[in-house]
Amino acid sequence: MDFAYDARTEELRALLGDFLTKDVLPAEQVAEEQRAAQDSPWTTPPVVEELKTRARGLGLWNLFLPDAEHGAGLTNLQYAPLAELTGRSPKLAPTALNCAAPDTGNMELLAAFGTPEQQRAWLRPLLDGEIRSAFAMTEPDVASSDATNIETRIVRDGGEYVVTGRKWYISGAMNPDCKVFIVMGKTSPEAGDVRRQQSMVLVPRDTPGVQVRRAMSVYGYEDHYHGGHAEVVFDGARVPAANLLGEEGGGFAMAQARLGPGRIHHCMRLIGMAERAIELMCTRAQTRNGFGAPLARQGVVREWIADARVQVEQLRLLVLKTAWLMDTVGNRGAHTEIQSIKIATPRAVVDILDRAVQLHGAGGVSQDYPLAELWATARTLRLADGPDEVHQRSLARRELKRHTAG
Template sequence: MSWDFSTEPEFQKKLDWMGEFVREEIWPLETLGLDWDQLRKAIAPLQQEVKDQDLWAAHLDPELGGQGYGQVKLGLMHEILGSSTLGPLVFGCQAPDSGNCEILAAVGTDVQKKKWLEPLLSGEFYSAFALTELDNAGADPTNLATSAVADGDGWILNGHKWFISNASTSDFIIVVAVTDPDAERHRRTSQFIVPIDAPGLVVVRDIASMENTAPRPNTYGSHCEVTLENVRVDADALLGNIGDGFLIAQKRLGPGRIHHCMRWIGQSQRAFDMLCERATYRYAQGSVLGEKQTIRNWIADSAAEIQALKLMTLHAAWVIDEEGTAKARKDIALIKFYGGKVLHDVIDRAIQIHGSLGFSSDLPLESMYRAARAARLYDGPDEVHRDSVAKAYLKAYSPPAGNVPSQHIPTRRAAAHEKFADLLAEIA
């Protein structure tokens, strides 16, 4: 089956509109340092423009207000809107809300959809997803300590969650908790919808990090420490079936990684443009930097890496569209660890060519660089994905006879002499 990443003319017009819209309307907002309340007001008219273009929450089915686009189209969109950290927010596809929408749509009850999904889709609500814990490896979502114990007609949740994106600006959190510690490891957990104002749920702090060294209160994009102490939720807070926590989590991760990588391509392209622009006018030792061999190597390497990542990511998206997420696991793991490296390396070169200016906060490169480091951690560290890729490839191989390499020339020569004995006798 041939690969096909082409787009029809009408969709290409949408992509062209997006490119101009992101550059002219969204990039300028990055410089204003707005808090969450100010930002929500500022982006409201932009979100309406996106809705008018029928591009709002395009990953969702039409009955939910989206376009039902496949992963290839969504990938091309995310490449454009991902050049700004505010892009996904304006287009209604920001993490973790996009993934939460998908699982609410997939396994939520009619009541849950009415109460939580509809306002999430409209942009009235925002949400968080609480899986990671400080004392348990984030790379192993089956190894959790947060518990949910049945109590009458509800559940009691206790636990300590860590690095929960947007918890401090969310209206509710989907919490993954252990409901049966004795079950098979992939059936131990379940998911629960917990309102942000539930008694016993505390957003302890916005965690200072490389990405945000001094987080301000009420700021979008922060990562939070969250505790749950005897938090009671009703029975209808359970998402899906008991024991489905891991399976539901996997529904949101595969396509989400496609979108991550395409957004990283958008960020990489933005840094690449800055790199090339600098090469055209900055003089050193008698010529512009673009005439130096080292700089040309940086440009060529960056262009090749971005193009390779884009093709790899679109191929993974195409596999999902044609054969489903399960068939794309190896491809998704490949782009996840390779994409983080490309993002880091291209931004690093762009900083280097700008010297101290690139290191300063007068350009967006330094903040892009700090955020890029997290790409090697989000949705599983590089090491987990590399291991997954290697294991997938090794399944196709087995030890050769007698443990002699299959390409061993003396062995092959002996076999060739036997195979062509008559011919060799004839031509001797």
């Protein structure tokens, strides 16, 4: 396995690194000021739209899509170091490059399973960054870590589907630019195979019966830049039967296809978050004195920084291996590695951020530094796209099978 970056990746890394330094990072404070001055905190600040225009002009657009027809045509191995860079500014950089969840996963679904009409109506505007979208899967009344528990009903009624159910933590739904939901629910609850009971339908936001009720906070944060995480009720919302995505009973399989790339994208960005934390730790340690000497001279601080560097290098190698396997043997062949990075990366990055917070003292938990919000984001990713325990259960089952006698 050769993980040396090829010429195109190096070119894009340099271009993206320059864009982040000169445009994105300085825009973080500007975006905060603009958002605070707006009537609604959910409206995208003007500076973000300016960043999107610049990124598209630089060719830093839809980098996540390996399909050259719709995206940049990069492999997972080529995209990994680019996604890592965007993790340095998770609030602004992914959106600026049109590489932010949940739109990325939704575009992948539409590109893979959408009809030509569905792609014209929704994929094209998403690819152009004109609208946002949401993926409505998680429910408050069941253990949604087991997708077969989902209770939302999608019932065929003549030429329409009727959607009824309550969802929550539906990312992006508070943003007024969110124009469509991909809703997962049960079309065939009587099917013997519990993984063939679910389907997905496209539900426009303005459909009667769609109620975006409230924003859900995440450790006290509302994630304004990605459109929040909403509670959404579908109260007999009717859509044409042509809004079915894929086939009836294919919802579970499509969800798995969507979540695989999403998990590795999150892990790529988490490494970038860790790199920013290390940078802040080093700056803080060398500019603050305690007990008669710079904090950088304290043995425990040096251990924190050294351990963080080791962890990041380990994680990066595992993520790159996973990306390489996804490119060479497919997502199914990389199943073990995808689950491994989903378990290992958020855990380690939470630890790194926790030490960075500790080093910054009161500043670490304040709004004056990005560390508290980065910590909340990383900690949440131990739940998003499947909690640790679900991946551990599956990974252990596969490992035990390898060592079963006979």
